[in-house]
Amino acid sequence: MALFSFLDVGFTYRSLQAEMDAAYRAVMDSGYFIGGKALDQFEADYAEWCGARHCIGLGNGLEALVLPLRAKGIGPGDEVIVPANTFIATWLAVAQTGATVVPVDADPATMNIDLDLVEKAVTPRTKAIIPVHLYGAPVPSARLRALAEAHGLFILEDAAQAHGGMDENRKVGTLGHAAAFSFYPGKNLGAFGDGGALVTDDDDLAKAVRMLGNYGSQVKYYHELQGGNSRLDPLQAAFLSVKLKHLDAWTERRREIASVYDRALSGLADLRLPEVAAGTQPVWHLYVVRHPKREALQAALAALEVPTALHYPVPNHQSGAFKSEYGHLSMPVTEEICSTCLSLPMGPHLSIADGEEIAARVGQALRSL
Numbered sequence: 021m022a023l024f025s026f027l028d029v030g031f032t033y034r035s036l037q038a039e040m041d042a043a044y045r046a047v048m049d050s051g052y053f054i055g056g057k058a059l060d061q062f063e064a065d066y067a068e069w070c071g072a073r074h075c076i077g078l079g080n081g082l083e084a085l086v087l088p089l090r091a092k093g094i095g096p097g098d099e100v101i102v103p104a105n106t107f108i109a110t111w112l113a114v115a116q117t118g119a120t121v122v123p124v125d126a127d128p129a130t131m132n133i134d135l136d137l138v139e140k141a142v143t144p145r146t147k148a149i150i151p152v153h154l155y156g157a158p159v160p161s162a163r164l165r166a167l168a169e170a171h172g173l174f175i176l177e178d179a180a181q182a183h184g185g186m187d188e189n190r191k192v193g194t195l196g197h198a199a200a201f202s203f204y205p206g207k208n209l210g211a212f213g214d215g216g217a218l219v220t221d222d223d224d225l226a227k228a229v230r231m232l233g234n235y236g237s238q239v240k241y242y243h244e245l246q247g248g249n250s251r252l253d254p255l256q257a258a259f260l261s262v263k264l265k266h267l268d269a270w271t272e273r274r275r276e277i278a279s280v281y282d283r284a285l286s287g288l289a290d291l292r293l294p295e296v297a298a299g300t301q302p303v304w305h306l307y308v309v310r311h312p313k314r315e316a317l318q319a320a321l322a323a324l325e326v327p328t329a330l331h332y333p334v335p336n337h338q339s340g341a342f343k344s345e346y347g348h349l350s351m352p353v354t355e356e357i358c359s360t361c362l363s364l365p366m367g368p369h370l371s372i373a374d375g376e377e378i379a380a381r382v383g384q385a386l387r388s389l
């Protein structure tokens with residue numbers, strides 16, 4: 021058993037048990053297990069918290085990416101720009117619509133999509149771009165919006181890792197035309213099972229996505245579209261409403277730990293720290309450092325009882341899922357990130373003293389290499 025856990029999903033339940041148990045009982049007593057008041061309430065709470073007009077609860081984060089693309093009519097023959105450096109769901113969402121995935125390499129400082137390269141990747145077939153706020157770090161969006169306006173592109177934020185992140189005082193979820201969120205348990209706002217949501221100001225898109233997630237109907241048994249089934253459980257929605265009230269405090273703790281790491285780890289030989297894009301405020305879903313001897317550093321930290329993880333070990337274009345189509349591509353920055361990245365423990369389950377102790381052990385591990 022490591023001294024610090026990398027992530028502790030149970031922490032949120034233990035710290036809010038009375039409120040969670042009351043939320044559970046309220047849903048059980050309501051008799052609504054699909055839809056109902058608990059879901060309506062969370063959707064209203066989350067839309068307001070993001071500063072958007074609509075929140076539509078969906079089955080998971082992947083569906084929250086797929087359904088708005090479908091609603092926009094994006095499919096075979098269309099191109100969608102995505103970051104090369106992202107969790108595979110971003111790519112899979114585009115592939116599921118039949119559109120062509122157009123990967124763009126990462127900015128070496130922020131590890132997010134390189135905005136200079138985005139501009140060069142736009143063709144007459146480009147229909148959308150999916151900026152991913154990876155590791156909780158918002159992609160600066162003014163340039164993307166200008167590009168989207170010039171070329172008529174749909175901007176769908178992949179905000180699965182970035183609940184509450186800001187760019188120039190606007191919250192993630194309001195930086196493009198729509199945003200996909202995941203409530204997978206390990207995310208900054210996580211349910212106790214799968215969950216996701218689409219957030220948007222666009223009334224027509226909101227209506228279309230809600231229908232696509234509910235068998236293409238607005239009125240039961242009247243099916244206007246060939247939709248599917250992708251709904252957020254009211255029980256999960258009730259838990260999420262409880263957690264949402266505490267999210268800002270949890271984010272604050274993540275920021276404190278990140279600044280402990282920034283301070284204690286800067287200037288250490290060969291260790292590269294994450295850099296924050298000007299004007300943005302990350303929510304530190306992950307704190308990802310890079311080191312040329314990543315495996316040795318990870319082993320040395322494990323020996324010191326500091327668990328770490330890799331986000332992500334294999335670039336999407338070289339993964340089994342995509343290598344036959346994309347394996348020939350060269351994405352040097354993404355490849356470098358995947359071979360050198362190491363995620364340090366991060367989350368509200370850690371105290372600031374824990375963060376200081378972890379940083380000290382990273383220093384110790386580096387000296388032992």
Ligand SMILES: *Cc1c(COP(=O)(O)O)cnc(C)c1O
Nearest residue numbers: 080081082107109110180202204
């Ligand atoms: C988690 C995640 C998703 C998918 O969310 P699920 O709820 O697991 O389907 C999509 N994109 C990114 C960047 C993620 O981290």
